[in-house]
Amino acid sequence: MAIDRGLLRYVAYTTELLLLAAAQSTPELIPQTLGAKPLLLVSAALSFCAVENATASMILGAVCGAATDLAGGGIGYYALALTLTCFFISSMLGSRFRANLFSLMLFSSAAVAAVVGGYFLLFRLPFGADCLGALFPSRYLPRMALTYLCVPPLYGFNYYLKNFIFKNRG
């Protein structure tokens, strides 16, 4: 009986996301660099945009966002932000730009700044203006940089999964 390779690919993606969610939230598994840790699920969501079509990227983005939100208590900001961001980037890469690493990194730079920076503006700045001087340079800039740097390896991994391991025949 032939097993649908597309289905297996999504099983592989699900396993990947579970491992990333565990790695992201497990204390002391990933050491802090420059006072912050990367948001691996945000990087993964962005990496899918250059590998999958708009609908699949959007759903994977929503799942990544929901998993990030649930670690903090409830689905909310990241689920909505990554749903919209992934849909937009994937649509662009599918129509007006070439879906390659260069284009992805170009869009990811803006996307990481918008998603992580948006969280800061909505949920940290209301605590007071001192957040801007205290938290943004010490926590958010390193978090943005680390999240951005995790996009290429995850893109490479997902590209390899789709085009070499689970490539549809014919």
Add this chain to the structure above:
Amino acid sequence: MDKYKKQSRIPLIITLIIVSVMGVLSQSENSPISAAFSAAARGLFSLSVQAARQDSPSYEELQSENKALKSENAALRSQLTDFLETKSENARLMKFYGLKKKNPSYKIKPAKVISRDPSDDFGSFTLDVGKAEGVRQNDPVVTENGLVGRVARADSCTCLVRTILSPDTKVGAAELKSGETGIVSGTAEFSADSLTLMKGLKRNCGIRKGDLIVTSGMGGFYPPDLIIGRVTEIRFNAFEASDCAVIEPLDDIERLDSAAVITDFDGKGEVSEKNGD
């Protein structure tokens, strides 16, 4: 192209609706989404925490260890495993024995830290105890050294803890020698250095560097006399025209691997007028 755009909008709208509905449902502590995530998180993160805390030995070390293990008797190995597990558990529980002995009215639930919110800047963490163990929202969370936070949200098997570094946490506090009282709450400025702040002190108050700050017990949320931390600096707050004390908690809150929830204590929920004006 237009047809493609119209077709691709439908899944976007459907996904946004699903995400919004799930978002609304997940805000309730009794929602099935929270319960399912809580159960899954407890299992998944317990495994990953165990894996993370193990050292990664080299291949040669693993080989020699494997040889040594094979030579051991199976029954002895099993006994040794049981003994080590019990010893580790005892060491964890022993930390809270002193606290319980000193305060017999405390009902303490020891727990392990199973995950940390990656997007939180104030050291929030999740413990592997929940409503099933009697944990409720706003229960105090302590270590053997004192208060570390409060339960912000209790699910069936896990609970989310907001630490004393967070501006969301406000604790009635006092300094024992001078009798000065104030409110301890985190700020963005100090949380990056794992420090918190005691606000609302009188100008030129009697608090000095090195003094211990404890919970006042007023308000009924926290039991009295739990240590919050040690004063490292006194500052003048020009906006409030009052002094504030910078406090260093006795624990490294960002690296805690276990804590305990006080689910009940004498005076819980009662508004005390001790030290009150």
